[in-house]
Amino acid sequence: MKIAIFGAGAWGTALASAAAARHDVTLVARDAQQAQAMQSSRENQRYLAGVALAPQLNVVAQSTALMPELAGSCELAVIATPMAGLRQKLIELQDCPATVAWLCKGFELPQQGHDGLLGHEIRAQVAPRLQAGVLSGPSFALEVARGQPTALVAASSERAVREALVRAFHGANVRVYANDDLVGVEVGGAVKNVLAIATGLCDGLGLGLNARAALITRGLAEMTRLGIALGARAETFMGLSGLGDLVLTATGDLSRNRQVGLALAKGQTLDQAVASLGHVAEGVNSARTVVARALALGVDMPIASGVVALLDGAVTPAQALAALMGRGPAAEA
Numbered sequence: 001m002k003i004a005i006f007g008a009g010a011w012g013t014a015l016a017s018a019a020a021a022r023h024d025v026t027l028v029a030r031d032a033q034q035a036q037a038m039q040s041s042r043e044n045q046r047y048l049a050g051v052a053l054a055p056q057l058n059v060v061a062q063s064t065a066l067m068p069e070l071a072g073s074c075e076l077a078v079i080a081t082p083m084a085g086l087r088q089k090l091i092e093l094q095d096c097p098a099t100v101a102w103l104c105k106g107f108e109l110p111q112q113g114h115d116g117l118l119g120h121e122i123r124a125q126v127a128p129r130l131q132a133g134v135l136s137g138p139s140f141a142l143e144v145a146r147g148q149p150t151a152l153v154a155a156s157s158e159r160a161v162r163e164a165l166v167r168a169f170h171g172a173n174v175r176v177y178a179n180d181d182l183v184g185v186e187v188g189g190a191v192k193n194v195l196a197i198a199t200g201l202c203d204g205l206g207l208g209l210n211a212r213a214a215l216i217t218r219g220l221a222e223m224t225r226l227g228i229a230l231g232a233r234a235e236t237f238m239g240l241s242g243l244g245d246l247v248l249t250a251t252g253d254l255s256r257n258r259q260v261g262l263a264l265a266k267g268q269t270l271d272q273a274v275a276s277l278g279h280v281a282e283g284v285n286s287a288r289t290v291v292a293r294a295l296a297l298g299v300d301m302p303i304a305s306g307v308v309a310l311l312d313g314a315v316t317p318a319q320a321l322a323a324l325m326g327r328g329p330a331a332e333a
């Protein structure tokens with residue numbers, strides 16, 4: 001299968017390298033110098049240091065001349081940029097005959113006139129003719145690049161898209177499950193990042209394991225409520241892209257979103273916390289939209305709202321905690 005992957009960050013690189021043993025894979029880097037360095041050193045020193053790239057993987061620099069040729073000749077085009085780059089890539093690929101999938105997890109920053117959108121909503125706006133979907137689930141790039149066992153979810157309303165993603169990435173170390181609930185899979189991937197910031201903060205403040213378990217479980221309830229209001233199925237949130245990715249990201253120290261929470265607990269500013277990562281932390285960009293969209297739908301999300309107040313500098317970590325714990329008793333729903 002001929003696959004083009006656009007975006008040579010940690011996740012695009014890991015997935016491209018994992019698939020290159022079985023498929024003809026081209027990884028397209030935005031930065032020409034980075035592409036050249038990766039092609040010669042066989043490593044992505046900037047985003048995935050210490051892991052050797054599969055010898056078969058071809059790394060090229062993005063160019064306007066290359067785009068139509070690649071998009072026209074591959075069977076599967078994968079967008080591996082952060083959410084901030086998804087709209088532009090979908091516009092560039094809008095007439096692509098291949099199946100298109102994105103890997104990003106989050107809501108786009110609000111655009112003029114509307115709150116931020118999920119990937120499938122952006123696709124409906126700018127590339128409605130594409131056969132498209134998302135690949136999500138609990139998957140730290142480093143572990144996938146090292147060949148450690150991982151399970152993913154290929155989500156699309158179109159069966160052909162789900163099947164193409166399974167064919168492309170299901171292999172010895174990666175299992176890919178299919179799911180037709182694209183909305184649910186995308187909501188899970190976006191909201192778990194916001195909840196991982198909350199859990200990092202909770203652990204950084206030393207609040208204990210009881211508190212962490214409560215945050216994860218009540219966070220899952222928030223995620224599920226928002227998802228159902230947006231048209232998702234409740235059971236999707238008990239799967240890999242919901243509970244699975246929430247547990248991974250909230251508790252795994254490889255998570256950049258969790259690291260933001262840990263850094264805020266140490267007293268770093270948000271700017272310091274984000275700058276020291278060197279990678280994207282989608283929860284920082286998505287949190288306000290998660291809460292704005294929940295509010296518009298009448299969905300209560302106290303944990304996500306606490307994260308927003310904290311990121312906005314409106315409250316200290318101690319005040320955010322006091323606000324959560326100070327609420328009255330409620331039924332578990």
Ligand SMILES: NC(=O)C1=CN([C@@H]2O[C@H](COP(=O)(O)OP(=O)(O)OC[C@H]3O[C@@H](n4cnc5c(N)ncnc54)[C@H](O)[C@@H]3O)[C@@H](O)[C@H]2O)C=CC1
Pocket residue numbers: 007008009010011012030031047080081082083084085086103104105106139140141142278279280282
């Ligand atoms: N790293 C991971 O373990 C996983 C990441 N993801 C998701 O995949 C997406 C990408 O994440 P990573 O590869 O980890 O990010 P990263 O921070 O490692 O790399 C980001 C890459 O995107 C490029 N980029 C940044 N802004 C861009 C823009 N506006 N337009 C085009 N390209 C841009 C950068 O040059 C870089 O190559 C995120 O949405 C993330 O949530 C999903 C699963 C696992």
Ligand SMILES: O=C(CO)COP(=O)(O)O
Pocket residue numbers: 105137138139140193196245248249254255256257258280281282
């Ligand atoms: O999505 C991820 C794992 O599934 C990666 O999470 P972070 O972006 O928090 O590192």
